[in-house]
Amino acid sequence: MTSEGTLADGWVVWADEDDGRTVYAYRPDVFDGSSFPAACLPVCYVTHGARTRRPGRNPNDATTVADWFVTLYLEPDVHVGEVRRFDDRAAADEYARELLAEFAAGQIDYRAAYQVPREEYFERLDELTGRN
Numbered sequence: 795m796t797s798e799g800t801l802a803d804g805w806v807v808w809a810d811e812d813d814g815r816t817v818y819a820y821r822p823d824v825f826d827g828s829s830f831p832a833a834c835l836p837v838c839y840v841t842h843g844a845r846t847r848r849p850g851r852n853p854n855d856a857t858t859v860a861d862w863f864v865t866l867y868l869e870p871d872v873h874v875g876e877v878r879r880f881d882d883r884a885a886a887d888e889y890a891r892e893l894l895a896e897f898a899a900g901q902i903d904y905r906a907a908y909q910v911p912r913e914e915y916f917e918r919l920d921e922l923t924g925r926n
Contacts, residue, residue, distance in 0.1 A: 801818065801891065801894055802891070802894040802895040802897070802898035802899070803898050804820050804821045804898050804922065805818050805819070805820055805838075805894045805897075805898060806818065806819055806822060808822070808837065813842060814840075814841075814842040814862075814883065815839065815840065815841050815842060816839070816840040816887075816890075817837055817838070817839055817840075818837060818838040818839075818840075818890065818894060819835055819836070819837050820835065820836035820837070820838075820894075820897065820898070821835075821836075821922060822835060824918070824922065829918075830914075830915060830918070833869050833870055834868065834869055834912070834915055836866070836867065836868050836897065836904075836919075837866075837867050838864065838865065838866045838867070838890055838893060838894060838897075839863070839864070839865045839867070840862065840863070840864055840883075840886050840887060840890050841862070841863045841865070842861075842862055842863075842883070843861060860881065860882075861879050861880070861881065862879070862880040862881070862882065862883055862885070862886035863877055863878065863879055863880070863886070864877070864878045864880070864886050864889050864890045864893065865877045865878075866893055866897065866902070868904055868907060868908075872907050872908060873907065874897075874902055874903075874904050874906075874907045875893075875902070875907075897923065898923060899923065899924070900920070900923035900924045900925030901925075902923075904916070904919060
């Protein structure tokens with residue numbers, strides 16, 4: 795499933811599923827639903843196949859089952875940056891780990907992903923990631 799190696803500080807493997815999907819979660823000890831809604835748990839998905847794929851074949855879909863995708867979410871409908879596509883799992887895993895390290899180091903601009911800011915949430919993320 796997930797590639798070997800350590801994860802950036804604060805990130806854990808939340809789910810590693812038989813279909814190849816891996817979900818990483820950031821600081822589930824902090825974003826546990828008591829101080830912030832559980833939906834505010836930052837997660838990164840490594841998924842296999844077309845993200846919009848439905849049962850059966852969709853000949854108009856430009857992606858294939860061989861494609862891998864990496865997406866970083868701050869909330870279920872708020873993703874940070876672009877969804878990245880890769881031809882193989884190893885490349886997707888490598889990019890995901892780089893993305894997690896950038897996030898943990900405060901190098902990701904998560905504020906830009908929001909239309910309506912969550913200032914208290916941003917302040918906590920800033921504190922955890924050392925972002926000023």
